[in-house]
Amino acid sequence: MKVLVTVKRVVDYNVKVRAKSDGTGPELGNVKMSINPFCEIAVEEAVRLKEAGVATEVVIVSVGDKSCQEQIRSALALGADRGIHVEAEGSLQPLAIAKLLEAVVDREEPELIIMGKQSIDGDNNQTGQMLAALTGRPQGTFASKLDIADGKAQVIREIDGGLQTVSLALPAIVTTDLRLNEPRYASLPNIMKAKRKPLDTLTASELGVDTVSKVTLVSAEPPATRQAGIKVASVSELVEKLKNEAKVI
Amino acid sequence: MSILIVAEHDNASLKAATLNTVTAASEIGGDIHILVAGSDCQAAADAAASVAGVSKVLVADNAAYGHQLAENLAPLVAEVAGDYSHVLAPATTSGKNLMPRVAALLDVDQVSDIIAVVSADTFKRPIYAGNVIATVKNEEAIKVITVRGAAFDASAAEGGSAEQTNVGAAHDAGISSFVGEEVAKSDRPELTAAKVVVSGGRGMQNGDNFALLEAIADKVGGAVGASRAAVDAGFVPNDMQVGQTGKIVAPELYVAVGISGAIQHLAGMKDSKVIVAINKDEDAPIFQVADYGLVADLFEALPELSEQL
């Protein structure tokens, strides 16, 4: 079984991003970039499927400018077999990314696609569901467990009320939640090996996809700041403040 | 302009988040219709028809929609959506699962998780874990949007008398099926609708100690939440997680106990009206957003707090 895993290059989750002072967008100069944490979990899951003998090949795909090859290499160092870089400039909306991925899916015909549930920069939570719609495949979103058997994917999904189990006909699309697994660290030899793994580049025009969007960023601002609070010395002072000052109990 | 809201319901009643979405729709302006798609869902449709401000309820009652599988529901919503300028759903796990699939079928982009309506085509939404608020313009003919419940008041559940019509053929894609569900049962209010939320983090040490938080929640009619670390450590189930990738809450009072205040956690609770933090580390970042901070060992503070409430 061929598994396709999507990987997005994003600002590292430890960085506290701020709006630029001129309000034109987030300040992204000189910040640490990483694989989106949910995509890292997707890579780990695919590699485990390969180690378990369920997957035969793990292909990584990332859409973005040249620099996202760095994240593809990181995914290869975690155990994936080869990479596909879809070269595209600027920040694309999820629908355009899903269309580019659809074109890759048409070429690669994977039986399973594992994606992150959400990119932690745009916080969209859209691309997997959109790709599922475009390809007419079932979707197992927010997965905390994945089992492949008898041509089906059984997915336990994290939902607001608890957990839901669905069964999906393959080929299917699964998006990861944090509890699906704990990604490994790449070893130095594997990082070296990853440098020699194949990495192909495609462009949006080669794939015949129009990436223009009707959703545009008008401005970006910092969130409302909270008034600095106070420290209370005791539980009784806390209760008194909540009753008489804040009046919330 | 008319706006279609995809109801969140359990076939018997409407979920509260639907009412917050109605308020967002009324800020956009125009006729508001609600789609209730489910199986044996007449009771939920009746509830939708009595929501104030709603003029029409579209009912799609079919076994294929019973478990809200996106593969079956999305073609229905896309089919009905053609008559509308906006299609809205709550940004809950079911809205997040369904709406991008609808948007892609309609070949339009989606705007996720709006927290404010600037005009009929311009909205505010948090990005980068809420550290930046983006204003985005959506010029699609049909605007597909999910709405953050915590950012809009609930509209009145009573007072309306919308007409009801049946819509849509049954779509059964036949590629996915529901196997089962493990739904947490609790007598406490729903996390996203509670006036008070008492949350515990890794500092709670284990699941049993959450009883200390439950005792406090019960005294003030509140709900109990958790940080991701507490969920990951297996103290409590995932449905209690508050944060960037969990539930977003904005209660009157949020009490964070044994939670350090990582940006991902703050993203889910920093719009609460009053924040209390109890932490033994006086430098914990949670204190930077807390209105009232108590530097204390939680195992001493919580029993005392419970007693004094």
Ligand SMILES: Cc1cc2nc3c(=O)[nH]c(=O)nc-3n(C[C@H](O)[C@H](O)[C@H](O)COP(=O)(O)OP(=O)(O)OC[C@H]3O[C@@H](n4cnc5c(N)ncnc54)[C@H](O)[C@@H]3O)c2cc1C
């Ligand atoms: C992609 C991604 C998404 C994430 N999404 C979320 C999310 O949605 N929600 C979320 O919460 N996290 C999320 N996280 C995790 C987040 O980064 C933090 O790891 C997590 O919030 C930490 O939880 P915590 O504060 O309970 O634990 P810790 O950071 O370990 O803090 C424990 C705190 O308890 C205090 N403490 C310990 N013992 C006591 C005691 N006896 N009395 C008083 N205080 C005590 C300590 O001083 C400390 O401050 C996400 C992470 C990633 C990478």
Ligand SMILES: Nc1ncnc2c1ncn2[C@@H]1O[C@H](COP(=O)(O)O)[C@@H](O)[C@H]1O
């Ligand atoms: N530019 C991209 N390249 C590769 N995968 C992406 C890209 N953007 C989004 N994805 C995938 O889609 C998931 C959800 O992203 P989003 O819809 O932006 O929240 C991510 O976790 C990735 O797996």
